Amino acid sequence: MLQFLLRRALLAVLVCLTVLVVAFVLTRLSGDLAISIAGPQATAEDIATIRQNYGLDRPLVVQFFDWAAHAAQGDLGRSYLYHAPVAGLIADRLPITLTLGLSGLAIALLVAIPLGILAAMYEATFVDRAIGIVALIGQAMPSFWIGLVLIIVLGLKLQWLPISGVDTWEGYIMPAVVLAFSAIPALMRLTRAGMIDALASDYIRTARAKGLRPGRIVLKHALRNAAMPVVSVAAVQLGFMLGGSIVIEAVFALHGVGYLAWESISKNDFPVVQAVVLFLAVVYIGLTLLADMMNAVLDPRLRTA
Amino acid sequence: MKPVLEVANLRVSFASGTRAVRGISLAVQRGETHCLVGESGCGKSVSSLAIMNLLARGATRSADILRFHDTDLLKLTERQMAQLRGDKLAMIFQEPMTSLNPAYTIGSQMAEALTRHRRISRAKALDRAAELLERVGITAPGMRLAQYPHQLSGGLRQRVMIAMALMCDPELLIADEPTTALDVTVQAQILRLLQTLQRELGLALLLITHDLGIVARMAQRVSVMYAGEVVESASAEALFARPTHPYTRGLLECIPIPGASRRDAPLGSIPGVVPRIGPDFKGCGFRDRCAHAAPICAEMAPLQHAAPNHDYLCRLPPDWPEAAAA
Amino acid sequence: MSLRHFATGLGLLIVGIVLVAGLLAPYIAPHDPFAQDLMKRMIPPEWMDGGSALYPFGTDQLGRDYLSRLLYGARISLLIGTLAVVTSGLIGITLGILGGYFGGRVDDVVMFAITCRLSIPLILVALTVVAFVGSSLTVVVLTLGLLLWDRFAVVARTTTMQVRTLDYIAAAQAAGASRLHILTREVLPNILSHLVVVATLEMALAILLEAALSFLGLGVPPPLPSWGLMIAEGKDYMFFSPWVIMIPGIALFVLVLGINLLGDGLRDMLGTGRRV
Numbered sequence: 052m053l054q055f056l057l058r059r060a061l062l063a064v065l066v067c068l069t070v071l072v073v074a075f076v077l078t079r080l081s082g083d084l085a086i087s088i089a090g091p092q093a094t095a096e097d098i099a100t101i102r103q104n105y106g107l108d109r110p111l112v113v114q115f116f117d118w119a120a121h122a123a124q125g126d127l128g129r130s131y132l133y134h135a136p137v138a139g140l141i142a143d144r145l146p147i148t149l150t151l152g153l154s155g156l157a158i159a160l161l162v163a164i165p166l167g168i169l170a171a172m173y174e175a176t177f178v179d180r181a182i183g184i185v186a187l188i189g190q191a192m193p194s195f196w197i198g199l200v201l202i203i204v205l206g207l208k209l210q211w212l213p214i215s216g217v218d219t220w221e222g223y224i225m226p227a228v229v230l231a232f233s234a235i236p237a238l239m240r241l242t243r244a245g246m247i248d249a250l251a252s253d254y255i256r257t258a259r260a261k262g263l264r265p266g267r268i269v270l271k272h273a274l275r276n277a278a279m280p281v282v283s284v285a286a287v288q289l290g291f292m293l294g295g296s297i298v299i300e301a302v303f304a305l306h307g308v309g310y311l312a313w314e315s316i317s318k319n320d321f322p323v324v325q326a327v328v329l330f331l332a333v334v335y336i337g338l339t340l341l342a343d344m345m346n347a348v349l350d351p352r353l354r355t356a
Numbered sequence: 357m358k359p360v361l362e363v364a365n366l367r368v369s370f371a372s373g374t375r376a377v378r379g380i381s382l383a384v385q386r387g388e389t390h391c392l393v394g395e396s397g398c399g400k401s402v403s404s405l406a407i408m409n410l411l412a413r414g415a416t417r418s419a420d421i422l423r424f425h426d427t428d429l430l431k432l433t434e435r436q437m438a439q440l441r442g443d444k445l446a447m448i449f450q451e452p453m454t455s456l457n458p459a460y461t462i463g464s465q466m467a468e469a470l471t472r473h474r475r476i477s478r479a480k481a482l483d484r485a486a487e488l489l490e491r492v493g494i495t496a497p498g499m500r501l502a503q504y505p506h507q508l509s510g511g512l513r514q515r516v517m518i519a520m521a522l523m524c525d526p527e528l529l530i531a532d533e534p535t536t537a538l539d540v541t542v543q544a545q546i547l548r549l550l551q552t553l554q555r556e557l558g559l560a561l562l563l564i565t566h567d568l569g570i571v572a573r574m575a576q577r578v579s580v581m582y583a584g585e586v587v588e589s590a591s592a593e594a595l596f597a598r599p600t601h602p603y604t605r606g607l608l609e610c611i612p613i614p615g616a617s618r619r620d621a622p623l624g625s626i627p628g629v630v631p632r633i634g635p636d637f638k639g640c641g642f643r644d645r646c647a648h649a650a651p652i653c654a655e656m657a658p659l660q661h662a663a664p665n666h667d668y669l670c671r672l673p674p675d676w677p678e679a680a681a682a
Numbered sequence: 683m684s685l686r687h688f689a690t691g692l693g694l695l696i697v698g699i700v701l702v703a704g705l706l707a708p709y710i711a712p713h714d715p716f717a718q719d720l721m722k723r724m725i726p727p728e729w730m731d732g733g734s735a736l737y738p739f740g741t742d743q744l745g746r747d748y749l750s751r752l753l754y755g756a757r758i759s760l761l762i763g764t765l766a767v768v769t770s771g772l773i774g775i776t777l778g779i780l781g782g783y784f785g786g787r788v789d790d791v792v793m794f795a796i797t798c799r800l801s802i803p804l805i806l807v808a809l810t811v812v813a814f815v816g817s818s819l820t821v822v823v824l825t826l827g828l829l830l831w832d833r834f835a836v837v838a839r840t841t842t843m844q845v846r847t848l849d850y851i852a853a854a855q856a857a858g859a860s861r862l863h864i865l866t867r868e869v870l871p872n873i874l875s876h877l878v879v880v881a882t883l884e885m886a887l888a889i890l891l892e893a894a895l896s897f898l899g900l901g902v903p904p905p906l907p908s909w910g911l912m913i914a915e916g917k918d919y920m921f922f923s924p925w926v927i928m929i930p931g932i933a934l935f936v937l938v939l940g941i942n943l944l945g946d947g948l949r950d951m952l953g954t955g956r957r958v
Contacts, residue, residue, distance in 0.1 A: 062797065069798045077807060081814040184689060187946065191939035193890050195897050196913060196931040203924050253454040259410055260449075261469045261520070262442035275459045287800075294803030298894050312806055313898060316813045324810055331803040339801075351504040352458060 059343055063336045070332040071122065075115050077328065078321035083107075087319045088131065105131065105322075122329060128322035132315065137326040141308055148300070148307035152293045154223055155230030160285060163235045167242025168269060171277075174247055182243075186236040194295070198229045198302035215304040226303045230296060234288040241284050245277030252276075279349050286342035290335035359383035360528050360560035361407070364421035368399070368406045368584075371414035375633045376402040378584040378641075381421075384528065384577075389554060389561040391571045391592070393607075394581035397630045400564045401450075403581070404530045407562075408447055409437045424528065443473040446521035450533035452513035456505035462489075462516055463501030469523040481523075488519040492549055511542035518549065522557070529554075530562045535570070547574060568607060572596060580604050583630055583641030590666040600676075601668040603642050640670070648672060690947025696940025704756035712738070713747035715754040715907050720745050727925055739929055742912070743919060748926075751907035752933055758908045759889045759937060762823055766888035767881050769827025774834025775877060779865055781835070782842025792839060799832045805894060812900045822901055826888050837880050841873035848872075875952035882945030886938045893934055909934045 081087050085102040093101075102108045106117065118128065127137040170182040205225060206214030213222045249255065250273050258272045297309030304310075308327060315323035347353045361384040368377040377399045384390040392400045406417040409429070422429045424445060429437065441447075449455045457465060466485035467478055476484075482501060489497035492515040505513060514534060521529060531550065535543040547570065554561050563574055571578055575592040580603065588601040599605045606626040628645035640657035643649040652671055661667055662674040703710070722745040728738045739748035781792030811825045845851065846869070854868050893910030895901030902908040904915070909930040916926030 062794070065794065066798050066801050069794075070801060073798075073802060073807075077810050078814060080811060081816075087814075180686065183946075187942045188939060191886070191935050191942055193893050193897075193910070193913075193931065193934050193938075195894055195910075196927065196934065199913070199917065199920060199927050200931070203920060203927075207921055253449060253451050254457040256410060257449065257455045257517070257520075258457070259438075260408060260441055260447040261472060262438045262440065263468065263472055264438065267468075272457050272460075276457070290801075291804075295805055297805050297809070298898065301898055309806075313809070316806075316809050316900065319814075328803060328806055328810065331806060332801045335801045335803070350459070352506045 056343070056347075059340060063340055066336055067333060070329060071119050072115070074325040074328040074332075075118060078325045079111065081319070084319070084321055088321075101131075118325070122326075127326035127329070130315070130320050130323045132318055132320040132323070137323050140311060140323065141326065141330055144306060144308045144311050147305055148293060148296055148309060150223060151226055151230060151296050151299065151305065151307060152289055154227040155292050155296075156234065156285060156289045158227055158231035159234040159238055159288070162231065163238035164242050164274075164281070166235075167239045168246055168274065170239070170243040171246030171250060172269065174243075179243075182239070186239050189232055190236040192232065194229050194233055195298045195302050197232060198225065198299060201225045201229065202302075222303075222305075226296075226299045226305060229302075230292050230299050233295060234292060238281060238284060238288065241281050242277060245280055246273055249273035249276045275349075279346055282345050282349060283339075283342040286338040286345070287335075290331075290338045293334060294331050357385060358425070359385050360425060361562065362421055362423045363407065363419060366403060366406060366417065366419040366422060368402050368411065368415055368417045369635070373635050375635060375637065376415070376584055377406060377417075378633065380579070380581065380584075380586045382579050382586065382589065384560045384562050386527070386560050387554070387558045388576045389551075389563055389574050390577045390579065391575035392562065392564045392579050392581055393566065393568065393571050395566055395630060398581045399584040400566075400581050401532050404447070404532050404562065404564055408441060408445065408530065409434065410441075410447075439473070442469050442521075442526075443524045444526055445528050445530070446524070446526035447530040447532065448514070448517045448521050448534050450536050452510050452517055452537060455517055456513055458505055460504070461501065462503055462505065462508070466501070466516070466520045466523060469520050473524050484523060485519070488522050489516070491522075492516075492519045492553075493545070494519070510538055511546065514538060514542075514546055515549070518546070518553070522553070525557070526559070528560045528562065530564070532564045533566070534563075536566070550574070580607070584633055585641060585669060587642065587670070588668040590662070594663060594666050598662065598666075600662045600666070600672075600674055601642075601670050602646050602648050602672070604668075606645075648676070686947070686950060689943050690950070693940045693943025693945075693947060696936055697944055700756050700937050700940065701760060703753050704760050707750075707753040707757055711747075711750035711753045712736075713750045715746060715750040716905055718744040718746055724919060724923055724926075726923065727929070730925070740923075740925065742915065742926060748912075748929060751912060752909070752930060755907040755909045755912060755930065755933070756937070758819070758902060758906060759892065759934070762819070762826065762892045762902075763885040763889040763941075765823040766826035766830060766892075767885045769824065770829070770831040770884060770888075771834050771877070771881060773828070774831030775838045775870075777831070778835040778838025779842050779869055779873075782839040783846055783865060783869060785843075789839070792835065796832050796835050799829070802829075804829055805891070808891065808895055809898060809900045812895060817900060817903045819902060819906070822892055822895065826891055830884050830888055830891075833880050833884060834877065837876050838873060841876045842869055845869055845872045875948075879945055879949045879952065882941050882948065886941040886945070889934070889938055889941070 078084070085098045085105070085107050089098045089101050106114060121128065125138060127141070129135065130137050130140055133140055166182050170179045173179050202214045202225070205212045212225055213219065216222050255268060255273055258268045296307060297313055299305070300307045300309040301313055311323060312327040314320070315327070363383070364381045365379045366377055366381070367375070367379050369375045380403055382390060382392070392403065394400050402411070402415070405411050407422065407429070411417060419430060424440070427440070432440070456462070463482050463485055466488070467481035470476055470481040470484055471478060485501060486497040489500055494500055494512065494515055500508070500516070508516065518534070534550070535546050538546065550561065551574065553559065563570070565571060571592065578590060578592050578595045579586045580588040580595070580601065582603050588595065588599070588604045595604065596608070599608050603626070610625055626645055631641060631644060633641060639655050640646070640649070640653040643653040646653070650671065657669045658671060659667060659669055660674065719741070722737070722741050723743055725737050725741040726733045727740040727748070728735055733740065737747050737749070739752060742748055742751065777792050777795060781789040808825050808829060812821055815821050851864065851868055854864050859868070892901055892908065893913070896908040896910030897914045899914060902911055904911060912930040913927050916930070920927045
């Protein structure tokens with residue numbers, strides 16, 4: 052068990068290093084950053100100044116190791132747009148994105164798990180097929196488009212919810228629901244598959260032979276065993292949702308990390324871009340590690356081995 | 357004496373059209389071990405699941421009589437049946453390795469069998485569980501209660517399954533191949549345990565097995581099953597002394613039974629496999645493998661009496677090898 | 683069963699219609715999709731008040747015929763979906779088969795590549811590439827192709843592992859067949875049915891991602907009529923003329939649903955089960 056976790060930790064470090072390189076290379080894809088930053092009206096002098104200020108006149112290898120060394124200590128550089136440390140910018144915006152991601156995940160789980168259980172209990176019947184088709188429909192809707200439609204219907208026509216911003220908690224409802232949409236089909240299918248396996252197992256027959264009530268059999272005996280893969284995937288989905296919230300934040304004008312990234316990408320604020328890429332990757336890697344540990348806690352066979 | 361369990365003309369068919377059980381009848385008395393014996397696929401496990409109403413979806417059962425004491429099990433709703441299951445009617449299964457839930461402790465799984473059916477605290481239920489674990493020969497029961505199934509050997513798990521089935525003092529215990537998955541030495545221990553418990557608790561035991569050695573050792577009464585039918589039913593003594601159905605004779609020739617087989621008799625074998633029985637099947641299910649099959653066997657197999665309480669399902673007369681020779 | 687067959691048939695029908703519409707766009711589009719007419723801006727669709735039979739789906743904020751743009755947009759969605767799947771399929775299947783067949787160190791490297799790919803935030807990186815390299819159809823296709831290969835690799839890897847142990851592979855090895863021959867002639871055909879199902883899933887994903895990138899202004903460059911771009915351009919007018927986002931949005935939804943229904947049907951027919 053310990054060896055397994057150590058192996059995973061080593062892998063995580065290697066992945067982080069790779070992402071570090073990817074994030075760096077990405078922002079150098081435009082060729083000369085200084086020219087893009089300076090903009091079309093800049094003189095050669097302006098460009099030279101920028102190049103010097105941002106250290107872009109140094110060889111790429113030197114730039115990379117300088118950035119990597121600082122990043123490893125938590126110093127992600129300075130945004131030239133905001134004239135502030137990138138780490139601080141991300142920290143300021145993080146609460147919004149995190150609230151959005153976590154409430155999105157909660158909504159997704161609240162919808163996906165009951166639907167998955169229902170589909171498994173009525174496997175191969177009309178109920179199962181109907182739920183499967185609802186999942187397909189959900190999967191086919193572009194999230195930014197659902198966002199806009201909800202804004203028109205719930206925000207404008209019915210005026211139930213604010214159409215942008217998060218001054219009150221109601222502002223989170225629509226974006227969180229839209230974000231949840233993308234995660235529901237995968238979580239639903241996984242719950243269904245796990246429940247079908249669990250319900251067909253010998254220990255469920257034992258539970259029925261004990262005369263337990265159907266609710267207890269499904270929720271206690273089957274779900275507990277089906278939940279293990281769902282937990283891993285839920286953690287991974289949260290990672291995807293934090294990354295995907297960029298679209299939702301743009302639609303609902305929420306100034307979270309995604310919005311920051313979008314702005315920075317449009318304005319060539321490369322220190323922010325490479326930092327956000329790295330940050331989201333590290334969060335994702337951390338979440339997969341967390342999922343492994345949670346599974347170890349949930350599964351007594353792993354815990355006591 | 358009124359039997360604890362009475363079954364008449366029980367039938368089970370699957371959605372695929374396969375008729376897994378084709379009208380079996382049997383009765384189990386208090387304090388009696390009734391063995392349902394047959395090869396795999398003959399419908400004996402399906403019969404036991406049908407009695408407990410634990411059939412998988414897609415399988416349907418019907419019967420003329422399915423009675424536990426005075427309760428007509430056919431008339432019970434699933435909810436009422438669930439109240440009886442695990443209480444007065446208990447069951448243990450063939451696969452001790454997978455029949456316990458890997459996610460919960462032994463104690464938790466045993467306790468809920470009692471708290472489901474009695475108004476009793478969890479702590480009291482755990483006391484009872486520890487008591488029963490000791491009874492089935494498990495040392496340090498307190499420690500075992502806190503353990504998970506994967507920490508126990510197969511033999512221990514089957515003892516746990518037996519103890520769990522006893523939590524509510526059942527009157528009928530159905531044991532479906534309880535020792536098949538276990539080592540030979542462990543098998544013997546589990547069988548001895550079942551015998552002891554049955555004697556001490558006055559259980560009615562319906563023991564399902566494919567092993568005639570177990571039948572010889574455990575049974576007071578035997579029903580031999582083939583292709584979804586009970587082809588011969590008799591007391592254990594009568595069955596081993598005067599097997600009448602060709603299938604029963606074939607089975608007995610396959611296996612040396614201590615005290616029952618002649619020392620110098622060659623071991624036989626039955627060629628062929630159990631046929632799949634569709635909805636239109638007629639006649640004797642054994643005819644394709646039977647050395648004594650006649651054209652009439654494709655039409656019918658009559659129920660005959662070899663002696664009082666000794667029935668068989670075949671065209672041949674009770675004393676057939678001798679009668680045929682004469 | 684009937685619901686299943688109906689769903690698959692519906693998927694086939696949808697994809698077929700969109701494909702024909704895209705292919706025949708130059709012949710069936712009533713107008714030039716790029717022709718602006720500032721006198722005829724924001725004409726509502728025919729079935730609404732003020733609509734005109736001349737512009738069945740109305741016009742956009744630059745007076746361009748919406749139906750024509752929608753038909754040409756089908757080409758972009760299908761083109762990007764297909765090319766991105768081909769690119770990502772080549773990468774993913776190659777990696778997956780190599781890892782699954784050779785195992786050991788090779789497999790470690792493949793697994794590492796998959797893990798790295800999964801930890802890279804998809805949309806963010808795609809946006810960055812398009813922004814920093816410059817937006818064009820080619821860039822969008824290549825970016826999506828380079829990012830969407832993970833599921834191909836995972837499925838190719840696991841199915842190859844199962845196929846590898848089968849007798850006919852051993853027979854081919856014993857007969858002295860070259861590795862390349864075994865991989866392309868013996869392994870690939872046997873895992874293809876699984877990969878076809880993955881291809882439909884990835885195509886649907888690529889089309890949705892292109893739309894999202896274009897919506898964020900970092901996908902297909904204007905004035906190309908991408909459905910995502912049409913929604914982005916209509917966003918400012920959606921409060922008064924909701925149809926400007928409804929029409930391309932529904933088109934996008936229906937196409938992706940069709941592809942998914944088709945993929946689901948294929949999964950059943952090819953018996954690939956729950957693995958993908």
